[in-house]
Each structure stands twice: as C-alpha cells, then as structure tokens.
Amino acid sequence: MSPGDEHDYRGKDQGGRPDDPYSTLGGTRQTRTRLPDGDAGLPHARRPVRNSRSLVTITGVVVLLIAAIAFANRGGGGDEDAAAPGAEKPGTTGSAPTAATGTKPVQGTNGTIASGFARDEQGAQSAAANYAVALGSAEMFTTESRHEILAMVYSQAAANKLRAPQDLAYSAEFLARLGLDSNGKAPQGSTFISRTVPVGTKVLAFDGDTAKVAVWYTGLIGMSGQDSTKPVSTTWKTWTAQLSWLDGDWKVTGASEADGPAPVPGDVAASKSDAISKAVEEYGGFTYAR
Template sequence: MSFDDEPGRGGSGPGHGDDRFSTLGGTRQTRTRLPEPAGDSYGTGRRPPRTSRSLVMVVGVVVLLIAAIAFANRGGDDPGTSPDTTARPGGAGATAATGTKPVTGKQAGIPSGFPETEQGAQSAAVNYAVALGSDGMFSTTRRHEIVDAVYAPEVAAARQGDLDKVYSAKDFLARIGLNPDGTAPAGQTFISRSNPAGSKADKFNGTTATVSVWYSALFGLAGEGSKNPVSESWFTNTFQLKWTGEDWKVTDFTQKDGPAPVGRDQAAASAKDMTDAVEQYGGFTYAR
C-alpha cells in the first residue's frame, strides 16, 4: 500500500481527523501532556476551585432575587402615590387597574356615576357600548330605558324616535329571524352581546371627550333550525361624550367595521352549547 492509499490521502478518504500521523487536527503538531497535580489519597487529580466564577454567579442570583422582591412589593404601594398610567389622548395604553374604585351607581341597570376624568370617560363609553349592543335594544320598553340612561337629556328624545324606527321595522326583524315584537321564535334563544377588547381617548377636554371602543359582537339565534346562527364580528364605536354635571353622557356615536383578527380553525359550538353558554355566562360591568 502506498502512502497515498492511506486514509485521508488521494482526495477520496476522510479528512485530517483520520490521519494516523495527525495529532492536532492534521497540523502534525505534537501535544505534550503535563502531569496532573498531586492527587488525593485515591490518586485522582483535583482541579483548582474557580472561586471567581462561583462568586460572580452567587452575586448575580442575589441581585436578581432582590429585584424580584422589589417588583413584587410594588403592588402594595399606596394608590395615591402610584405613577399615572393613563395614556395621553390618542395614544395607546394598557387597560390596567389604576387603583380607583369602580362606580357603584346604576341607572336602568347600567353603571353610572363615572368620575370627571379621562379614565371615567373611557369607562362610561365601554359600558355604554355594552348596553347599546345588548338584546335589550330589541325590546321597546327596555330600549327606551337604555337610551334615557346613556344619552344626554337634550338628544335622548330624538334618538328614541330614530332607534324605534330601526328596531321596530318588520322587514329588519324578519331578516334576522325575530318575531314582529322583537322576540325570538319558540325553541330558540336570541343573542346580541358586545365584548369590549379595549378603548382609547381620542380627545379629552375636561367636559367633553371622544372615546373609541373596539369590541367583538355575538349576534344570532341559537337553537335547532335557526336560519341565522350565532356568529362573531368586530366593530369600533366612536362616542362623543359630554359631562352633564353628574355623569358622562353620549351626544353622538359612529360605528365602523373591524379591525377583525384572523379566525382560528375551531369547530362551531352546537346550538345547545351556545344557548347554555349565554344563559350561564352573564355579561360584565367594565371598570378599571
């Protein structure tokens, strides 16, 4: 066998790592192995302790632990001295707890008595979006209660007439599968529910505010044979609000579609499951 026939020669065999004459990756450098430090009674060598690295690791763990404790204790601060988390008008801000107690008053079952602040205007707008998107709007009596509670007194009467025309139109009610009086057919449950995802103050001037509320809406009839099954859609309502001297009230609002997320590939619930969910999971009062 010639020298070129050895492994790693001739260009077809393994690389230098298989050269039997190779020492360090084929560089033909000689590796000198120094004797181990004096061993213990069992003859095994001991490596010198790496005191500096161990000390750095211990200090790092202690610093992280102190930081974690300090962060956890922030939740016990006095709400009056906590930093202001209210976003500037038109800016993005997390819908987070502020330490302000939620309102306790109600008018026609709708939260009322919001503070004369930007946060109060946002809370009012979100609660009003829930009320105006509820199934109560399809009942004449309940609709009048909602409008009187939500709208400013000077515009409530005009809005009553406009909304009566929309919600009492027989062709509209028939198109969504309801009876002429706005009730659901026998054996079916009508669902109309708004689920706020967030809000922002577009403008705030002390006694007036413009607040946008982004929400998803469930709408349809749950039950066997429903021709209008419950579906989900997304909207943004922009409310014009006015401070009336005791609460925030709506003077006008507009609605637009979206922004809507991409739907997941989930199996639709059965009619019974959807009906049970609506009956078992009530709506909520928004407060922060």
C-alpha cells in the same frame, strides 16, 4: 460561583479525575494548589463561599418579589406621587395603547350599567367601552329595556331625541328578520344572542368636559336554536362616541359606527347551537376599565 465550582474534584479511586497537577480543569489547564491541612481540602473549603452566594441570590430574589408585590398593590394617589419628574403617566401619549392605566375600576352602577367614571381620559374610555356593551346587548331589542338603556347612557336631551327613531328602527319587520316576535322575544326553545366585546379604545379628542372616544369591538348576534335560520355570527365594528361631563358622569351626546377593522376568520369549527346557548347562559360579561 466560579466556573470551577461544579467540576468533579473526587479522587481517582472515587471515579474522579486523575490526581495530575497539570490536568485540564474546565479546559483551562489550571494548576492545583495544595492548601494547609487546616483547610480540610479544596472542595470543602470553597463550599461556604458558594452557599453564601446562593443565600445572597435567594435573598435578593425574595426582596425583589416583595417589592414587585408592594408596587402592584399600591393605591390610586400614591402612584402619581411616586412617579419620576417628567415621566409619562400610564395612558398618556407615548404609552403602550393596550397597557392598563392602573386606574381603579368604577364601583357604582346605574341599573346594570357601570357609572361613576373618572373625569379624565381614562374615565371617558371606560365609559365608552361600557356604554358600547350596553347598546349592543339583547336588551336593546325590547322597548322597555331599550328606553332604560338610552336614559342611562345618553344625555337627557340626546335620549329624548333618539327614542322615537330607535323605536322605528327596531320595527316588527326588523325583529322578524332576526327571528324575534314583535316584542323582541325569541321563539320557545331558542335563544337570541347579542353581545358586544370591546377590543380596545382610543381617545380622539379631550378637553376636560367633552371627549371623543372610539371603541373597536367584536360582536355576536343571531338566534341559537334547532330551527334557527339566523345562526349566531360575529361582527367587527368601531363605535365612536361624543361624550360630555354631565351631572357627575360621562354621557353620550352623539355617536356613529363603521365596519371593521376585521381580521381574517380563524379555522376554528363552528360550535353546535346548544353549545352556544349554554355558553351565553353560563358566561357573564365584564365591567370595562381602561
């Protein structure tokens, strides 16, 4: 479309510009040219050109939209085959750390914990994120469910080594400080909350059969109830896991944890206890895939 297409070419009697052959059109002082009678006048003669360009523009947008949808819906192996030679694959060094890799999420579960992770850096990160969620859940505060989680997340050797120390750590005294009874149960009318929400993951080392992955996360922990003296609060920590490829999946063989990085607290007012309890009951968690 040319700059003059949208200007008013009505006659003087119709409220348009005066019929002056030297009038300024868009500030250019162009001279109007009288076309043969068969062209039926300038405004009508140019409209087919403008419509054609609009049609081309619309068609182009539709084609681009269809191409974008097709690209987004392409399956696993085709993405790698279509990559340009020398181009970095998603998730490799140099790509945006918060960008999704495009690797499909795992489909399997081992109890309530995701399993069947890919044997690559992305799979190790996905495993670490999901294991952090399991190890930070409220189920860790009861003996039976804690043993089950350890067996699913850790290698057999590591789980056997950790079981007794973990039982000592979750002592009756420790549970009482959180408002729980000796079996890890909350008082009647109260809800104990413990959730881990990964913010991001980072591969610190990888060699195919072993990996070291850091998971930066925020957590919720505390007792929600009218008589609670331990209200739900947030934490910020980084959990670093040593992973090994064992029996067709990633397993934790060792781990450590450190505080932070922690942002400045926001200015959102704390919700009432019953609102927190209701949110925990109504909002489910996620399966994390890098």
